[in-house]
Amino acid sequence: MEISDLQASLRQTYVERDAKRGRDATFRWLTEEVGELARALRTGDEDNLVHEFGDVFAWLASLANLTGVSLEDAVARYARGCPRCGASPCACDFR
């Protein structure tokens, strides 16, 4: 699935609701889902973990739709190795 197609699908499904809710409340939803992802990592329920990754991704896309950002463009600098050192595997100092 193309990143841009996924974002477009979420736009069609949710952008009116996202706009009505607004940026700040949509960001709050994103962080709520990040919290649920944290819990899924702790409990180790595989299905729930997959579910929460999907929710974080979807809310990130909703927030991108609200702010006019293309997730595909945003992540493009990671598509061919490390954007900092240019290597793959990354050869930067470990962090």
Next chain:
Amino acid sequence: MEISDLQASLRQTYVERDAKRGRDATFRWLTEEVGELARALRTGDEDNLVHEFGDVFAWLASLANLTGVSLEDAVARYARGCPRCGASPCACDFR
């Protein structure tokens, strides 16, 4: 760009470092980037906003790589309308 290709590229570039760092520290990095996204929303710097969306996406993919989750599979239920009501635009009660 395919979601799976992006995740594979990030795996090749970072998975050894991600594994060395571990799940919890990688999750911490994800939340740090979510915080930077919050600041970018506040300051309104467009280039920085795009940058931070990319960073959140990349760290989410790193965490998915560490936990063996396919982001493409995880988000698939959002590819054709709302997974709750089945409609697009979504017809669920507004939240």
